[in-house]
Every structure is written in C-alpha cells, then in structure tokens.
Amino acid sequence: MSRATLGIGKKLASLWLPLVLLSLATVARAADPLPSWNDGAARKAIVEFVKGTTTPGSPGFVPPADRIATFDQDGTLWVEQPMYAQVMFCLDRVPALAKAKPELANTEPFKTVLSGDRAAIAKLPQEDLVKVLAATLTGMSVEQFSADVRQWLATAKDPRWHRPYTELTYQPMQEVLQYLRAHGYKTYIVTGGGQDFVRAYAEKVYGIPPEQVVGSALGTSYGYDKEGRPMLTREAQLLLNDDKAGKPEGIHLVIGRRPRAAFGNSPGDQQMLEYTRAGDGARLAMLVLHDDAKREYAYGPAQGLPDSKVGTFPQAFYDQAAKQGWIVISMKNDWRRVFAFEK
C-alpha cells in the first residue's frame, strides 16, 4: 500500500468503515464451507474431522491417497419419501413396457400398476414389486438403460414439491461433498439402489463420476447386436446386493480401501459405518435423522417419530449410534436450509 493511499482523510475513513466491515462479512460467509449448517455438534464434528485429517503435521493426518468418504444416497443425499425414486421410475416404465409386450396388460402385477390406483400399487407384495423391477430394469443395453433414466429424470416430478427428483438433494450434504473434495477426499456413493440408475445422474447432480458409484448391481452379459457391434446387456441376476453387510463388501469390491468417513440414515448403513469406524486413526460416521415434517419428512420410529416403511430409523439404531460414537444429524436442528431451491 502506498503512502498516498495510507494518507486518506478521516472523513473519507468514516465512510469507508461500514463498507470494509460489510466486505469482511461477505468474505467470512464465502469462506464458510458449510453455510447451510447451523452451529452444533454435527457441524463441529465434520469441520474437526476434515481439519484433523488434512492439516499437515496434525496427529490425525491422512495421506491424500487414503482419503475416501462414502455416502448412502436415498434419505442421506436426497429425499426417499414417499417412495424411492428408482421404484417410481420402474412403475412409470410399465406403460411403455405393456405397449411393447401387450400380454402384460392382463398379467399381475402389471395390470395393477397400469390401473394407476396408487393405493392398490402401494399394497403390492414384495415379490410382485420384484417382478416389476426385473421387467423394467433388465434386458436392455447399459447405454439404453442410462438414456432411459436420464429421459425419465428430465420430465418426472416428485409428488410433493412438483420438482424434478434431482432438485431434491439436501443442500447441506452437497456442501459436505464439496468440502471433503476441496480437501482431497474422493467422495463415493454407496447405495442399496441400483448402481447404473444412480450413475446416470450422479456426475451432474453430485459431481460424483460413474466409477465412484457403488450400488446394488445386476450382472451384465457381453454380446453383439444385429450389426455385430459389441454390447453389454443388463441381466436379471443380482451380482451385488449393496445393503447392510453388502455395503462393506461392495466397498471392498469396487474401492478396495476402508473409508475414512461414512454417512447414512438407516440400519442398511450400519455395517458401512461399523467398518469405517473400525479402522485406525480419525474416522467419521454420521446418520441423518429425518425429524423435520415441515421442511421434509419426519420418520423414525426413533425419538417418538412416526414409523415408516421406507428408510426407517429404529430406536435401537439410535441407541447404538450413541454407543458407537456415530453422530446423528438432526435435519430440524442442524440444517439451516434443506434444499437449494429454498429462499
């Protein structure tokens, strides 16, 4: 700074001071990596973990190559109520399927799905749902499937907010993904949902490339199309059931390293969190509790919250979290903002 600049008159300084303070406040906000988080134990745990594992010389320092963080998707990164988006996708595909195979129109469970009777559809037993999933998720090339998912996402709307499903990601979790990546962490999705379903949008929606999506995976079979071009066809064979014990098993298969941090929201994530925390050094395990009926949904039945068929959070799981040192994120108290589209 030159002497001329320093020699600014006192009158001018009195005008400048508020501007300087304002811009300092802006800088502080811009520098906050987690603006959608309220101050509290959850936010503190994330910041301390990131600082402790990435500050050179810190006793908990983790070399960049070992910085792996895994995130469940449904209920952890985006809304899973009233039904998983992938199930909605499968149900929405049935009419097109019945057009190609007219005999399905008079066959259950396709007949019920085609009726559009939501109450009847919701009552379909598990084995019927599996039939719908198998019919709508298999038999096509992997490229065709990916294109189908993208096309559906471009038009389908969530029943509550009437927005594309891809807008229903949690802004605080998006900030955690970015914050970890900015500190050299590789962020992975580890989902019980379909690997290829999530891969179709994960790069655009979360900044997570296909090779960093671990999910329930169907086998594919290599063959050739009519023109003799190589193709991979999706088969009705479950290669990896990426839920519960399948999560650490899937992590080993695809990543081959134990995560340093893991995020989930239901007992399907228990083993992933256990496995993550069982490693040495600093480890972070967190669970999202949906206790905010106003801004999102409230379901448990932990802490007296209403029970749910999708993504439960039982009281025993809540108690286990406290015992194991897994940090529960209260959507209601820890999140200043839930969605990016909120004002």
Place this chain on the structure above:
Amino acid sequence: MSRATLGIGKKLASLWLPLVLLSLATVARAADPLPSWNDGAARKAIVEFVKGTTTPGSPGFVPPADRIATFDQDGTLWVEQPMYAQVMFCLDRVPALAKAKPELANTEPFKTVLSGDRAAIAKLPQEDLVKVLAATLTGMSVEQFSADVRQWLATAKDPRWHRPYTELTYQPMQEVLQYLRAHGYKTYIVTGGGQDFVRAYAEKVYGIPPEQVVGSALGTSYGYDKEGRPMLTREAQLLLNDDKAGKPEGIHLVIGRRPRAAFGNSPGDQQMLEYTRAGDGARLAMLVLHDDAKREYAYGPAQGLPDSKVGTFPQAFYDQAAKQGWIVISMKNDWRRVFAFEK
C-alpha cells in the same frame, strides 16, 4: 537478455556452441515421454492418440472425465512366463498351509506341491490347481491376505532373472502409463488375475491405486472377529471372472465407462479391445507380442513363434488384430529397453 550478455565475444561463442547443442539434446531427451520406445508404428499410434485426444480444439478431443485407459497385467505390464506370479505365490504358500493343517501333507494335490518336484507340479491337472488356489487364497481377512502378498513379494525371486517379480515390469509400458496420466487419463489394470493380489502392490509398482484395479474377484463376507471387530473374510466364491467377456463386464461393474484405450497381449483381452474400439471418437487398442526370446520370451504361436500354455497369441488372433485395427507391439522391434534394470 541484457546487452552485456548479447555482447559476448566470438571466441567465447565458439566454446559455447557445443555446450548449447549438448543441452538442447538433453532437453529433447528429457521431454521424450517414451524413451524406451523405438520409432515405429506402435510408438506413433500412442503419441498420436494422446495428442489427438488431449489437445484442446483437436477434432478428437476427449474431456478429462472420459479419459479412461485399461491395461491387462500378466504379459502386458509384467512378465507372465514361465508361470503367472500369483500361481507361484499360491504354490509357495502350501508349506505354511500344511503346517497349520498337517492332514494336507498326505492329501493330493498338496502332497505333490510339497514334494517340490517342479515337473510333477507342472503336470497337475486344472482341477488340482483350483484346489491349491482355493486353499491358499480364501478363508483369511482381506487385510491378512494383502499383508501375505506383500511379504511374499518382498522375498520371492523370479527363476530366470533372480529378481523380485515387481522388478519385472516392462519399462516401455510404465512409460505409457505415466504418459497417459500426465495427459489426464485415469489408468486402470483390468486383469484375469486376482483383484486383491494385484491391489497389494499396484500402487507402489505402477502408481495405480486399489480402486483402479479390476480383476477376478472372490466374494467376501462381512462378519466380526473374536474381539467383535468388523472384518471381511475372503470366500471361495468367484464373483467376477475377469477374463474374455468378463473384462468388459468387470469394466462396467467397477468403472461404469467405456475405455478410450486398452492394452492386452492375449485372446483373454479380445472383448476388452473390441468394446473399447466400438465407442465413438478416437480409440486405441494395442497388443504386446512376445517375440524377443533374448531379452524376455518368445511365444505365439502367431508368426511362427513357439506355442505356450501361458498367455498364447494364436495366428487367428494376430490376423484379427490386423483386421480390427488393433496395433501389435513387437517387443523385439518396438522396445529399445524391456526392463528398468537393463543398462
């Protein structure tokens, strides 16, 4: 440059000129990303592919996120003769296994392996070899297995060069890996060998992290050790047979993108090369032909080379390569140097 520097006398200049030429030559050598490659079609194809796909504005430009290159390991990145290193590892583990389970000493095929009779061991039928592999590759935790592989590699020597197996990687291929990575490519190993076996050393030996190793994979099962700590145990269940059609299937499972470049050396790599080339835009498919008995090994039986039980290269495969535009690398003619330890 100052006037004083430019005003250097003619006599001095005559002394400087050779020095300048010498240092220019050094710069040229240092800038050559493939110093172990002779000039020829193979080297040219690699350089043109890398320049064409990574130069902004080039018609074949590939965005960084899509830059995926896959490499077979045995016979492509390191020596596979006279027997795959992993099979040597399994055979070497039998004595320790028999110590823990003495009943094995009188049971075939373990009895033959323990005899040390190389000729008899080489004659063991496929199903006996599978018994040895199952007994030596399964039942332990994934961490224990990784530690066992590292310990073996630290002491085991190749029978011809009497060097650790990890020194028998091909220097020209190491240069290709580095050259691709320097241009934003993610390099993957896609091997018929065991995924966890290769992961134990790939980061140190090739600069390829565990999550970038796709290989034949056993299932693991999640459980708890005696102290109640979570563990993954290696099971005798083949989850992914990463050979032939299994290579593109494994690539889809773990990577989820079609490679831009693929390197192999035998019909086990055919489908990976086909799949790679079937994508649009610039694609590179290459095969290493072992035609150098003096510096490494010579085996085909393509081009009149001796036949081999390990890593064959049939004439039909050679003809197919020419037809498909896959470029055959002649070890003898294309490689100036095979190993880093050569003078």
